[in-house]
Amino acid sequence: MAKFITLTEMVRQARHNLDRNVWDYLVGSAETESSQKRNRYGLDAWVFRPRILNDVSTVVARTPVLGMAARLPVIMPPLGSCQLFEPGGATTVARACQDFGVMQIVSSACLPDFEAVARDVPGPKIYQLYLLGDQAWMDDIIHRAIAAGYTGFCLTADTQVYSRRERDLLKRWGPPSGRQTTHTTGFGTQAAMSWDTVAHVKETFDIPLILKGVSVAEDARRCVEAGVDVVYVSNHGGRQLDHTRACIDALVEVVAAVEGRVPVWVDGGFQRGADVVKALCLGASAVGMGRFEGLALAAGGAPALVRALEILEHEITTAMALAGIARLEDLGPSLVERAGAMGQADVLGGFPLLDQGY
Template sequence: MTSNLEERFQTLHEIVKAARQNLEPGPWDYLIGGAETETTLRRNRQALDSIAFRPRVLRDVSRIDCTSALFGRAVRLPVLVAPVGSIETFTPGGGATAAKAAAEFGIPLMLSSVCNPGLEAVAAAADGFRMFQLYVRGDVGWVDDHVRRAVEHGYAAFCLTVDTAVYGRRERDLARRFVKPWRVRATGFDYQAGLTWDHVKRFKDTHAMPLILKGIATAEDAALACDLGVDGLYVSNHGGRQLDHGRGTTEALPEVVAAVGGRATIIVDGGFLRGTDIVKAVALGAAA
């Protein structure tokens, strides 16, 4: 028996249409927009669309197993719920709702540090595979405190976002005069701008928790990260919302995979809409 949601939404287009109808213009533009001319945003999708399949036939596909593993844990699909700042703007319950959905579906959640209700409440909401993503807006003691809290509440890995030294110029938001609630009260941007490889080394020297760097887009940075023992590289350009005129993430993925050489787990985001997009990323070497 199908659920009401399954009856209402059978295509991606129906989901997008309903979301557009349910959101005010400011949150909608924040959700779909990118930085400046949105060139990087478009290139994310173009990079995926430029990859063509070479289908082989007459293989027994009567039984399909899409399960995978991420950081040594089984997952139903090679997919994770990416960290979304201010996710409470789009769904009641915010990160807690996302955690429940991810746990029910058997995939991991990466929780953003700039969403509600916070890492403790999200951990209490669902007993699933979860990771925590942090924007560094405090000193090393501040970071250490977040690591401690993440460990105490069962987060399996810790992610530092490294592609936000300055906040991207998102012209849709500027035109709407739309400011996310967390940015009104946010502080500590100098720490974010001052983040270096020395901070990554200190993290690895100090903490046993697996470390992921989000925002890796070149072979050179991938190699530096692996040399420091980073456990996961998250190939991302922040959905085209930070540096405009960058490459699509799927275009950057192969050189990162080659530089890593199996030394770390690779995650990628940017423009992904369908299962065929996921197949392309996995074929190019991403774990999720």
């Protein structure tokens, strides 16, 4: 793999390496893809109010993320079927995350399975589970995840049924993770998941619980009351419910509702360092980057993901310096304002040539 120096080169390489089905699965989303576009419109709409004449000779973006001394306030979120992007799948992501120093959430819908990933690459990691069995089945898996060394457990609440991914349906194609459910409305017992599930996990297990897929203040408050340890704002990268708000806008409402009681994470449309800095200004403690993770993996496995994270780190520290901020704790809402979106959003966030539709 040639050493790329821009994220644009990384995306070009991923496009070159992936066949059309897998590319569309990775970059596409649900139905009209409006939620995905709004994620980008929202991010483009927030602009900086930079400060000047602060000493930014040393900018530090290291921060703890769920107990891990992370090199960036960034997480690699769960990607089902990520073995399609690179044969090593979740283990390759784990290696890159360990080499670079960011938190990974391993999906239950990818290969290798969570126990193999933890065995091959020990260290802090979160396990995300889709419920495909009864409570005893879920309990058994959580016990095994804890025994395997996982340091956090994540339930994804925006995927109670599998959405209509039209790019895939048009081609009569589906990834392994969606194959059983693509033409039906059910997602196993995931559809019956409720606040009782959350209460049960909190009562039964001593492992931090991350609830992924929160988008409104009412649910965020309920998460805090239920003892959820991290409220994770997400619309699944626009891959589930069509016509949702941009996650960066939902973040503002959720941060206000949570009132600092637990960390708030966010994902949805984040592709660049400046995107990440905007979310940190608005109160997120960490930012997930799903397409970024998949594209880097496809561009050249673990070395490419490490390289992409190095470039992202440079973008984040550059954006902070140019906004006049040297420390993460000095980022705040006064550094951004909502200015309205400019023209057409490109869903890959600055890689317009690659968003050629289907």
